[in-house]
Amino acid sequence: MTRRFTQILVCLFVCFTFEDILAAEPLAQSILVIDQSEPNSPISRPMRNAFRSVLYSNADVARTVYLEPLNIQRFRGARYWEITYNYLKEKYRDKQIDLVVAFGPTALNFISAYRSSLWPSTPIVFGLVDDAVIANSTLPPDTTGITVHRSFQMIVDAAKVLVPNLKRIALVGAPLADDINRRHYDWELPYAGPHLEIIDYTNLPMAEIRKRASALPNDTAFFYTAMYNDQSGKQYFPEEALAEIAEVANGPIVVDTEFQIANGGSGGFVLMPQAVGHEIGLLARRILDGESASQIPISRGDNVKPIFNWRELQKWNVNVSDLPPGSEVRFRPLNAWDLYQWQIITIVIFVSFLIAMIGWLLIEHRRRHIAEVESKDRLRQILLMDRTLIAGAMSASIAHELNQPLGAILANCEAAQILLRADKLDLNLLKEIHIDIERDDKRAADIIRHLRALLKEKSEVELKTFDLNDAVRSAISIIGPEAKKRGVSLTCMEEKCALPIYADDVHLQQVFINLTMNAMDAVDAAQTVSAGRRDIEIKTSLVGDSEVEVSVSDAGVGIPDDKLKRIFEPFFTTKSQGTGLGLSIVRTIIESYGGRIWAENRSSHGATFRLILPLMKPHLS
């Protein structure tokens, strides 16, 4: 009883332990990769790396990949297979293999042959096998894979792209029949095309290949297979052999494997080992994750792509635009555009924006300039109009002033005529008359000159340095007759020293005339209300040493306090016949010369207009 119980306990223990082992089993998976190539061949390495990285990423379980290269390019024969079989059997005796991956048709053949005695229940995945090869072979059960589709027609297509008037294709490298990966090209050769000559240079020594390749006419393309040794028995790495042939070949060399592009191949529809590794890795993962290999049909992979060598295209004058759609061009020298595309786009956009801004600013500047010129022109016309109006208003007194000397001249002339008829000539008197006529003539001319200066239409403002006192005197000489006519007395109190001002003197005369005319109007208005004093005082005085103040004071009606500010606004007038422009023009002129003007009521009666103008610095004048 006790013994039986112990047996049950042991049984249970064993069972539990075994279950533990079963449960732990998915935590570690082993994959055996049998690669027909040598371990470091340019196809194997990128393919295996891609395969491994797919398997190792996102894995819940620890996966171990064992690699067994067959190196069939160097070792062949039934004995080699026998030895390899025994070797593997011994080597993996204690290893659980969950999946066997065969890269290449020879590897697939090997595992097909020995599977039943090595890993009878392990599923098989194959890759790097042309679909033409698969179509002609029988596969063991529980086997699936992804094929590579390459055909000789694709070689011809690539050759026609590289040599548009293609007449012949020369085959160089290993004989097609010896190359298990390309054996099917041999079968396809008869269907290549009626006008295409196929020359086979595969079974020759390297020196002979080079000699013949250099002598072919230039409507020839070459097709290079992989060459491990030439007819003379000399060993090569396939890429070395390709480089030697490319050196002398009198035409582009079509290749069918990616790495050959870098070693003198011109391009073609090439096998991409990395894509193969990736596809097989994904497929292997599905099976390791539990799918049954027999349930997954064999499919054609997306692992052949048209790739061309830019340097070769240049050498053989092939246009990139003539390449098959989806072609990739390698070894194109990177230009600034390739390297700094985004930076260039950003800079171009920025610079364009700046140029647009600058252009816009220039246009605005131009428009502003035109507007300023127009505005100045208008102002000049308005100023002239104002002066013309002033002259019109003063026309009666101007006429009077002008007629005074004219009257004297006429009277003097007629007196002289009478004197000349006398018996005895009074030469002294005649001489005096002559002098007086001359003086009166000058006097009349002066009046006209002042008026002309005031009314002259100038195309430009004539800036010059002058004494402000002179401008005041000129203004008084112009307005004097009008004041006399109206019975107003003008008093001028000038600052003793010179007051140099840089401006257009006519403009300042206009200011003083306007202010004085306004003062006279104010005096007239006061006269109708009560008898005020008919005096107007114009005074110039220094303010500090850099400014001058001019005041025009009257004893007229004064200005209502609420209108002291507004009187300088355009079209604001308190007079029935005013335009309302005079004072606004005065302010415009004064401010354009950097001055200011204001009005104030006098404590007794009347108003004073004061303006301040900057004086010319002595060293500037």
Next chain:
Amino acid sequence: MNSRQDVIHVVDDDASFRKAMYRLLRASGYRVVLHESGAQALEKISNDDRGCILLDVQMSGLNGIELQERLEKVGNALPIVFISGHGDIPTSVRVIKAGAEDFLTKPVSKDVLLAAIKRALEHYDEGHEHVSLINSLRARICTLTAREQEVFALVVLGRLNKQIAYQLGTAERTVKAHRHSVMEKLGARSVAELVSIAVKIGHPVA
């Protein structure tokens, strides 16, 4: 044509024009007196001599129009010819209405000026004769006695001798005697002439 006694007063504040006028008028045979302002003219001008005034409108201080008014007030008899630097219609109408002889515009030619002066002097003469007549009549009125003046006043009002006697409280005969004396003293031959004298001296009549 021109008398040595004729005096032309030139009132103008423009020295040059004054001087030129002086020469022209002197050469034309007039005596010339120059006045440089209205105030000076007002002070100096008298009616003593035959003459006229050439007056500028626009002068500082007392202007031509104001001077014309002031001269009128002080009983100036000299005709005024205005010579303006600028002849505007309102001014010319105003001065002519106020009795100016003429209104000329500078520059004025000799012929126009002398013609205006000639007309002015003729008008002066007319005015002057009239004034002398009135003055002599007034002087004769002054020779009448108080009673004679009362009778004269009532006669020219058209009263009959009877009415006058009744009004003065005297006899009709006495009135007749006074009336005769009045007509004799005034050199009147009829009542109509008496009335005419009364009108000339501005005495109220019927």
